[in-house]
Amino acid sequence: MSAIVTTKAASREKSGGATLHGEIGQLLRQYRYQVGFTYCLLLGENSLRLLQPLLLGIAVNDLLQNSQQGLWWFVAGHAGMMSVQYTRQLYDTRVFSRMYAHRASGLVQQQRHQAVETSRIVARASLSRQFISFIEQQVPSLVTALFSCLGGILMLACYQTSLLFACLLLAAPVTLLNIFFAHSLRQVSCELHDRWEDEVHLIESGSDADIHRHYQGLAKCWIRMSDLEARTTGLTELMILSLMAWALVSVCRIPDILPGDIFAVFRYLMMFVVGIDSLPRLVEQVARLRDISRRL
Incomplete structure (x- = not known):
């Protein structure tokens, strides 16, 4: 009976909660200048990263012709x-740590x-920390993935x-696969967070059998999430x-392709693959x- 009451209470609280876009948007508005500067550094970093395979290919071709000019461009x-x-990592740690302190206390x-x-x-x-982690880690990962996928295939088109x-x-079936993954994962996440919210109360007043069932349930949630990700x-x-075999x-x-160009093509292909992964x-x-977000 207590489990049913808890589930219903959690359901009522979720229905009145905030939205994901609302939570993220509020944080970004409060720290728009600091986060904006961080993301500008992120864009600059990824733009330079996108040039690396091209510069490396030029360096290889130049070295094969006894020239070091391409090598110096690559090093620069x-x-x-x-x-x-380095600058971005030093700066964003301070910004996002202050964001979490302000968000959690509020x-x-x-x-x-x-x-x-x-x-x-x-x-x-504790869960609210994941919003800060999303802005600090997942958004940069998303930007890097977009640069890797879109930038990589555009550079590949030049070759x-x-x-x-x-x-x-390849992108079409991968997108459909991840849509299915997101739908399945949402149900598991809901159950996992329900158990986390009741954890302290259960430790205080639950029986040994209740605590054992609680942690067994957590373990099953993690296993289901891992299995879903592994299949995807x-x-x-x-x-x-x-794709890799065909591209090779x-x-x-x-005709007449240079060794450095082959190397650059596969570096860009690997960038695309890492973005997809x-x-x-x-x-x-x-x-x-x-x-x-529906719980906060």
Whole structure:
């Protein structure tokens, strides 16, 4: 009976909660200048990263012709990217740590005034950290994935147009696969967060059997989430393997192609692959945040 009451109470609280866009939007408005500067550095870093395979290919071709000019361009580009990356990491840690301190303290005060149980406040204050982590880690990962996918295939088109169409052909089933993954994951995330919210109360007053069932339930949630991600990633990797094999044959048949150009093509292809591979984890984080936002 208590489990039914808890589920119904959680359901009522979710229905009146905030939206994911509302929570993220509020945080971005409050810290728009600091976050904006961080994201400008992020764009600069990814722009320089996108040039690296091209510069590396030029360096290889120049070195094969006993010239070091391309090598110095490659070193300068990589050093510039590392400098921007270092500056961004130093700056954004300070910004996002202050954001979490402000968000968590405000949430605790608000929910105490609403007479929410202490155990739920503790859980929600911890869960709210994931919004900051999303802005700090997942948004940069998303930007990097977009640069890797879109930038990578555009650069590949400069070498061979058929590579562009092959990548787009792969993107369609991968997108459908991740939509299905997000739908399945949302249900598991809801159950996982319900259990987290009741954890402190259960530890205080639950029996040994209740506590055992609670942690067994948490373990099952994590296993289901891992299985969903593994299936999605595994199917994606099979499609990527087909793309890589076809691209290897196709590129090596280009007349008079230089060794450095072949190297650059496969570096861009790997950028595209890494971007595609990052999608399941981004989908997982968004699905979990959508459920968390309804609780806050």
